[in-house]
Amino acid sequence: MSNNDSENRIVVDNEQDGKKIASNTSSENDEGLASIKNDIKALMEMFYIKDVPSYGNNFFFTIGVYILELLVILVLSGITMALFGPYWWDVTAAGVFVRSIHLWAAEAFVTLILIHLFVNLSTSAYRHKRLVWMIGSVMLLVALLEFAFGIGMGNNFVGQWNSLSGADLWNGLGLGYWVNPLNGGAIYGWHIAIVPIVLVALIAVHFLTVRRRGISKPYRKDIPFKMVKTDHKKMYRRMAYVLIVVLLFAVFFRAPYTAPVTIQNIAQSQPQALAITFLNEFNHNSSTATYLDSIDPYTFNTRLVYVIEPYEEYARSVGLSGSTITFLNETPAMQDQYIAGAYAYFDGNGSIAKAVNSTNPLIAVVGELVMLSDGGMYQQILQGEANSGIDQTYTLRLLSDTGVMDATATQEGLQVNQWGIIKVAPNGGWQYLEYFMAPYNVLEILEPSWTDLQDGTVAMIAFLLLFLLPFIPYLRDIPDKLKLYKIFWNRFTVPEIQLERAKKLKHKNDK
Numbered sequence: 001m002s003n004n005d006s007e008n009r010i011v012v013d014n015e016q017d018g019k020k021i022a023s024n025t026s027s028e029n030d031e032g033l034a035s036i037k038n039d040i041k042a043l044m045e046m047f048y049i050k051d052v053p054s055y056g057n058n059f060f061f062t063i064g065v066y067i068l069e070l071l072v073i074l075v076l077s078g079i080t081m082a083l084f085g086p087y088w089w090d091v092t093a094a095g096v097f098v099r100s101i102h103l104w105a106a107e108a109f110v111t112l113i114l115i116h117l118f119v120n121l122s123t124s125a126y127r128h129k130r131l132v133w134m135i136g137s138v139m140l141l142v143a144l145l146e147f148a149f150g151i152g153m154g155n156n157f158v159g160q161w162n163s164l165s166g167a168d169l170w171n172g173l174g175l176g177y178w179v180n181p182l183n184g185g186a187i188y189g190w191h192i193a194i195v196p197i198v199l200v201a202l203i204a205v206h207f208l209t210v211r212r213r214g215i216s217k218p219y220r221k222d223i224p225f226k227m228v229k230t231d232h233k234k235m236y237r238r239m240a241y242v243l244i245v246v247l248l249f250a251v252f253f254r255a256p257y258t259a260p261v262t263i264q265n266i267a268q269s270q271p272q273a274l275a276i277t278f279l280n281e282f283n284h285n286s287s288t289a290t291y292l293d294s295i296d297p298y299t300f301n302t303r304l305v306y307v308i309e310p311y312e313e314y315a316r317s318v319g320l321s322g323s324t325i326t327f328l329n330e331t332p333a334m335q336d337q338y339i340a341g342a343y344a345y346f347d348g349n350g351s352i353a354k355a356v357n358s359t360n361p362l363i364a365v366v367g368e369l370v371m372l373s374d375g376g377m378y379q380q381i382l383q384g385e386a387n388s389g390i391d392q393t394y395t396l397r398l399l400s401d402t403g404v405m406d407a408t409a410t411q412e413g414l415q416v417n418q419w420g421i422i423k424v425a426p427n428g429g430w431q432y433l434e435y436f437m438a439p440y441n442v443l444e445i446l447e448p449s450w451t452d453l454q455d456g457t458v459a460m461i462a463f464l465l466l467f468l469l470p471f472i473p474y475l476r477d478i479p480d481k482l483k484l485y486k487i488f489w490n491r492f493t494v495p496e497i498q499l500e501r502a503k504k505l506k507h508k509n510d511k
Contacts, residue, residue, distance in 0.1 A: 048232065049211050053225040055494045056215045057234060063116040064207065065235050066242045070109040071203065073246065075196070077102040082192060086155040090257060100250035106147055108246060110436060113140050121469075122484035125216040130470040132209050137467040139202045142195060144436065149191040151434075152181045157258040161409050163187070163392070164400055168293065172452020173460075176297035182397070184390035220480075223489050224496035258412060263382070263395065266404050267373035274373060275346040275355075277402045278366045281306035283339055288397040293452055298397060305394055310381045311365050314372055323368075326361040338362045 055061060080098050081089045088095035117140060120126065126133035152163040166181035181187055218225060266274045280286035281302040289302040308324050315321060327338060342362040345355065355367025372378040382394050399405050439462075443455055469476050479485070491498040 048230065049214060050230055051227050052215050052230050053217055054228050054496060055225060055489065056228070057231045058488075058493045059238065060115070060119050060488055060493070061215060062235050062238070063112050063119065064210065066239060067109060067112050067116065068203065068207070069239050069242060070105050070112065070246075071200070073105040073243070074102060074109060077105065078192060090155050096254055096257075097250060100253070100255040101246060102150075103255040104246045104249040104253070106150060108242070110143055110147055113143055114436065119488055120216070121479055122487050123216065123489065124219055124476070124479050124485065126470040126476070127219050129209075129213065129216055132206060132213075133470055134467055135202055135206045135209070137463070139199065139206060141463060142199045142202060146191065146195045146199060147434075149181070149187050149195060152187050153184070153191055155260060156256075157260050157408060157412065158256065160260055160392075160396060160399070161405065161412075164396055164405060167297075168452050169456055171291075171293040171297055172454075173456040174453070176293070180297065180393065182391070182393040184392050186391075188390070218485075218489060220485065220489075223485070223494065224500060225494060226496065261399055261404055261408055262376075263373045263379045263398065264376045266399070266402055267370055267378075270402075270404070271352050271370050271374070272346050272349055273402055273404070275352065275366050275370050276343070277398065278307055278369055279339070279342055279346065279362075280401065281398070282362070282366075286401045288401055298393075300394075305385060306382070306398060307365065307369065309385060310372070310378060311369060313381050313384075314368065314377070320368075323361040323365045327365070342366060 052061070077098050081095070081102060084095060089099040090096070113136075117136060120133065120136070148162065148166055152159055152166055154162075163181040167176065170176045170179045170181065179186075179190070263274070277286065281289065284290075284302060286302055288298050291298050311324055315323075327335060330338070338360050339362060341360050345358070345360070345363050346366070350363070352367050352370050355363045356371065358364045358367065369378060372381075379395060382398070383391075386392075386394055440455065440459055443458060444450070447454070465472070465475070489497070491501050
């Protein structure tokens with residue numbers, strides 16, 4: 001054999017070996033991918049409910065799966081928003097799209113929980129699964145809290161309004177010291193950490209309990225059924241439909257955005273109103289200074305927070321002195337004269353520009369603060385007084401005291417009499433669909449004289465009745481007496497009922 005033939009033989013052998021190696025590597029890769037897929041499938045099957053009553057593959061009895069799916073969507077979109085921050089999710093196209101996904105996933109999440117609750121209420125599932133029912137009731141309450149905190153985090157007017165309304169509710173319930181929706185930093189923690197952890201834990205316990213005991217079987221003897229295999233492929237298709245619906249809503253109904261109200265806006269459009277508000281804060285007769293619910297969480301001195309400290313901070317920066325010191329050094333009688341004179345001046349539409357040169361030290365101070373607000377510096381100084389740069393308590397309370405927040409809410413259709421925030425706003429936009437707040441709104445409409453404590457007490461009693469429903473005689477029998485079970489147990493959902501109906505019709509026709 002020549003050297004060339006030998007070399008060619010070696011090359012051919014090497015090529016064949018290379019192909020074998022490549023083939024073996026490809027085979028190993030395929031086996032590796034198959035192994036990973038099998039592991040994932042086995043992991044998922046650990047959580048499968050494999051046998052269900054014959055109606056168990058119906059959409060209404062598989063809602064829990066889609067709730068879990070939406071929870072994953074909320075977590076992923078929420079993490080994305082947290083990574084990029086408020087400017088990104090409010091202004092950029094990608095951010096608004098992700099925020100819209102988050103919004104509609106939240107809307108669907110709450111909606112499906114309510115439907116899930118109604119299905120179990122109608123079929124009296126709580127008769128044999130009391131713990132599951134109680135956990136589900138708490139889960140609904142926690143989900144509503146999470147939704148409310150999420151809206152309050154919005155860097156827009158709806159977020160501001162929701163925070164103020166929420167603060168009144170928490171204060172009315174006597175919990176305002178611990179839960180302050182005006183503190184953006186605290187609400188951020190509640191929304192992305194504390195409440196989600198509680199919610200995930202509740203969902204996990206709820207799901208595992210259902211998995212262990214299976215879907216509730218009919219408690220009525222006249223509802224025929226048999227056990228069948230769970231159709232997981234059908235559930236996966238529905239999960240795809242749920243995702244598609246959320247994405248379509250995010251595309252065609254973007255999350256609304258209404259610019260927030262600022263102190264600078266008010267100084268430029270209604271300077272006299274802001275001046276009067278500063279006087280009210282100074283004189284301790286503003287809404288914040290006289291706030292009274294079941295508790296008074298706003299224990300700070302409005303004179304110091306809104307007038308003296310901001311003015312002195314500004315005065316130090318520009319080398320001014322004397323105005324607040326002059327006022328405070330006067331006798332009480334003279335101070336009263338200065339206050340009365342200041343009210344008369346600004347109520348009479350006195351010039352803000354000329355106010356800074358007034359011999360009345362209070363007029364001069366308020367004039368400076370309004371001009372400071374007009375330039376956008378006052379709100380920065382006020383924020384600097386807070387313990388956190390994102391604690392909006394001082395700012396939102398001052399905005400509320402001006403009356404501008406209420407007027408803007410009326411303009412945007414966010415008043416209580418909307419029966420939940422469903423209204424399309426006059427500016428052509430729409431607001432968040434808090435339709436599930438309608439019962440609470442109706443309560444406020446029917447009894448407008450009631451305080452937040454009274455309204456909140458009624459709401460908590462209603463929740464406790466729902467929570468303890470399995471243990472309350474007569475009340476727990478109402479769904480059955482109303483025959484609500486027929487909504488979900490009928491010939492369209494239970495094959496055996498359809499079969500019995502067909503037999504009866506056949507028997508009738510044979511006669």
